[in-house]
Amino acid sequence: MLIQEKPIQLLPETARQTMSGAEMTLRALVAEGVDTIFGYPGGAIIPIYDALYDFKQELNHVLVRHEQGGIHAAQGYARASGKVGVVFATSGPGATNLVTGLADALIDSTPLVCITGQVFAHLLGTDAFQETDIINITTPVTKWNFQVTEASQLPEALAKAFHIARSGRPGPVLIDITKNAQLQQFDFPEYQICHHIRSYRPAPIVRPEYIRQAAELINQAKRPFVLWGQGVTLGRAEAEFRAFIEKSGIPAAWTILGAGALPTSHPLNVGMLGMHGNYGPNVLTNECDVLIAIGMRFDDRVTGRLDKYARQAQVIHLDIDPTEIDKNVAATVPVWGDCKETLPLLTALVEARTHPEWRQRFEQFQAEEVAAVIQDELFPTSDELTMGEVIQQLNELTQGEAIVVTDVGQHQMVACRYARFNHARSNITSGGLGTMGFALPAAIGAKFGRPDRPVVAIIGDGGIQMTIQELGTIMQTGVDVKIIILNNQFLGMVRQWQELFHERRYSFVDIASPDFVTVASGYSIAGKRVSERQELQSSLREMLAHPGSFLLEVMVTKENNIFPMVPQGCSVSEIRLR
Amino acid sequence: MSEHPIDRQEYNITAYTENQIGLLNRIAIIFSRRKINIESLNTSPSEIEGIHRFNIVIHETEDVVRKIAKQIEKQVEVLKVYYNTNQEVIWQEMALYKVPTDVIAEKASVERLLREFGARAVVIRKDYTVFETTGHREETDRLITVLQPYGLIEFVRSARIAIIKHSDGFNRKLREFERTEPGSEVVENEFLNNRDGVFSM
Incomplete structure (x- = not known):
């Protein structure tokens, strides 16, 4: 038995x-x-x-x-x-x-x-x-x-x-x-809900001495920096997290699964971590004196080269899963436990601070990134549409209220970088596994899970073709999912790597697509294709206002690259702006 | 990150688990996904009914062993995991040797063999004799060398079993598990108290 x-x-x-x-x-x-x-x-x-x-x-x-x-x-x-x-x-x-x-x-x-x-x-x-x-x-x-x-x-x-x-x-x-x-x-017999399995410890018991040690480190820190991940949302600790950030005044950056736990507009939200994250958070990871990781697991796409990652910093790691502590980055203070429990204990012990000079560093890097990358991506002057301006226009229409579901590749990085979120559980993407084909079905599920919120799936021309059969599910259930295909006529992320690291030897990244609007109409889903700037906003408006699902195919620049970028094998502080 | 190969040594991993079909696979793949060979594996009922004990021997660095021990303990049906160096355990392997009785009786001094190697004759038949000995790998190996010239017919060695030298109290803790089941209070958390000594009592 x-x-x-x-x-x-x-x-x-x-x-x-x-x-x-x-x-x-x-x-x-x-x-x-x-x-x-x-x-x-x-x-x-x-x-x-x-x-x-x-x-x-x-x-x-x-x-x-x-x-x-x-x-x-x-x-x-x-x-x-x-x-x-x-x-x-x-x-x-x-x-x-x-x-x-x-x-x-x-x-x-x-x-x-x-x-x-x-x-x-x-x-x-x-x-x-x-x-x-x-x-x-x-x-x-x-x-x-x-x-x-x-x-x-x-x-x-x-x-x-x-x-x-x-x-x-x-x-x-x-x-x-x-x-x-x-x-x-x-x-x-009557069904009994299970609350306890003797060999299974869902969460470690919180150790007050580690909370005290963590608070001491934070209170002595000159340049503290918070990294947060999905653990904040999984622990339903968004309010506790916000209270901690606001009292301690520590700038905080997110992993892509953590996005939204603190609104994009929050003054202490300094942006995205990782390979295609923001400039400041990556560079300053290697300048902070205390690194506070909350509900995140130091994935290699976040850390870049480990032996050059935050070596100068004392690391406080809050995680519910003991196997994550010391797995990739050694913790000075391990705060085992559910962050719903540990964050308030920590907040009580930390001093109220504002760190104005340290925060200014992030702002300087942000200004540099805007000038070098973001301005051209969101407000391009070239003829062709960019992925970034689609997200920017979408932000203006949804005001950060939509659930954005992304697939995997360039469009995913652009969406995570530029989409604005007011709430947790708004950025649904395949983070760890990087599963192309995730977004269309995940968006259907997200709408069933939160019928009260608008759901926008943002998908590349490659990824949509991996699970395009789920248009049939939309047709049959009538679920209301807005689908934006950012079509650059390439498997764009692989093409970018081939351009940067393999001498433009474009090996099997030139992918042909069907007429997506016709395919959608075969499933009785309304659709439209747009390739001109002056039609973009009205098309997005039409999509969002449409009763029921809508597929909007946006033709974007073919050979655009996602920057900033931490090349594989490089340190986070070696992040490239171009 | 990567430690020098010289830091690799034998580690004895001891895991207390539920008796669950499929758990052996769940534990084995934690090693195989890192391409680590299991040198020796023994699984058997522990002193507490319903709780099994795994003894696993691998050749690795402490850094890797610590991570593996945590990943094993994370499995739902695993109660507790320890890892120890060979110096921290008392361990034995058992070996059986089958040799032709006539040769051994004529050419070797059976009595000498038995005394020198702490061996024991398990079966003595007209055609063959089976000796048994327990000890460390080198000891059981030595008897193979000695018996080889006398027409060793068959040899088998068991997996390693190991007792942790400083393991006072785990038996008591296991009994507590038993007594408090199905209570909901989670008391067993002591490995978090002593971070450096995680899993090594």
């Missing part, structure tokens, strides 16, 4: 019911507060879909066009709403199509529960039709996974799945249910 067996509290006869494993599964989802499922049926999960027929009131099932689209939609849903995303897929190819999304969700700490059908238990290991060993395939890309072969194992497996997915550092969980377990009738 795999799950810890506990004596089951026998309930009075009236509370106990006989039902199938499939029906119990859906009851568990309802009990866990699930309202939306993204999925695709198939042979081994038919019993669950049969039960779903009777749950149309409680559960909204979104039929996607490909399981990868389903899991990215669930990721978008989870990232936008803060709830657990749920996916259904069948065995074999249905299950293997989830792998990319699981890897993406694991590295970006997104809470998911994926339920896959599996062949009958007696067929396991026999190479049965659509049998694949999905537990072993997904072990490296799940926080936890489990195969259920008996209906009686289901209640505890599902309860653990939801607890593990959403607690501590969130992540994806996969539950594989054999067909016999779905069909089996069993005596089902």
Whole structure:
């Protein structure tokens, strides 16, 4: 027996019911507060879909066009709403199509529960039709996974799945249910939500001595610098974070997954970190005396060359996941714990400061970056449109209120750099894994997760073609997603690297595209193509005002490069402006 | 970052876990994704019913071993992980040797073998004899060399098992786990108290 067996509290006869494993599964989802499922049926999960027929009131099932689209939609849903995303897929190819999304969700700490059908238990290991060993395939890309072969194992497996997915550092969980377990009738006691697993410590206990040491370092610092990541949002600690920043007066920069936890317009928000981040935050990382990292993991795209990264600084690292402490950058003071808990303790001990001279340094670098890069990108004088001006125009129309979902590549860096955010959970992008094809399905999921907010997907001409079939999901559900394709007729980021580091040997980056507006119209989605500056704003306006989904293809400069840039293998202070 | 190869040495990783199908794979891939070879792996029930103990030996730098130990402990079904150098543990491997009885009886002094190597005859048959010995790798290796000329038929060695020298109290902690289950208070967090000694009691 795999799950810890506990004596089951026998309930009075009236509370106990006989039902199938499939029906119990859906009851568990309802009990866990699930309202939306993204999925695709198939042979081994038919019993669950049969039960779903009777749950149309409680559960909204979104039929996607490909399981990868389903899991990215669930990721978008989870990232936008803060709830657990749920996916259904069948065995074999249905299950293997989830792998990319699981890897993406694991590295970006997104809470998911994926339920896959599996062949009958007696067929396991026999190479049965659509049998694949999905537990072993997904072990490296799940926080936890489990195969259920008996209906009686289901209640505890599902309860653990939801607890593990959403607690501590969130992540994806996969539950594989054999067909016999779905069909089996069993005596089902009332569903119990799981709050505790003895071998699982979601969050370390906060150590007051480390809080004190961190506060001392901060209070003595002349040039303190805060880096924040998604941990602030995952911990729902945006208010606590803001209070800490405002009292300590420390300039703060963000990783792309952290964007929005402090509004873009906040005076202490000094911009984006990393390879294509802002000039000041990168250079000054190597000049600060105390570096305070909050809910971020020092990804190599953030740090550049590690042996030349912030060597002069004392590092305070706040993280819920002890494996992140000292993994890439050694911490002087490790503040283990949930930042919702640790930040207020730290705020109480830090002195109110303003650091005017130090903040001025950031402003000087910002002015330099505006002159060298940003002005031309956002307000170009050349004939052709730039990606940056599209984002700039969009900002003016949405005023930072939209959820922006991006794919991967040049358009992603431009959108992250220039999109303005008033709220957390507004920048949904594939950060750690860099999954092209993420944005379209993730935007669909984000809209289901937050129907009250406008959702704008910004996608390249390469990425859209990886999951373009999800236009079918938009057509069938009528979900309102605005899609902007920034078409530079290239796989632009790879082309940029080939230009800069491979002597312009443009190897297979010249990608042809269909007529996207015609494709959209085939799915009954309104669309428009724009290539002239004078039409840009009115087209964006038309898109945003359109009732329902709209695809706007914007033809932009073919060979534009994203700057600033920290070339691979270089230090953050070697960032190039051109 | 990268330490000199000279800093690499044998480390003994001890993990206490739930008894869960698939957990062996979950632990094994933490090594294989870094292209680290597992020199020896033993898994068996611990002194507490339902809790298993892994003993894993790898040849690595302490920096890597510490990160791996944390990544193992992060797995949902792992209760606790320690890592120790060979000096910090008492360890043994067991070996079995099968040799032809007639040769060994005629040509070698069985009595000498048994005494010198602390060996024990497990089975003595007309056609073959099986010796057993426990010890460190070099010791069990030495007996192979000695027996080889006498027609060693088969040899097998077990994985390493190791006891941590300064491990007073973990048994008590495991029992606490048992007693407080399914309580929700999370008391077991002592590795965070002593950062430098993480995982090494």
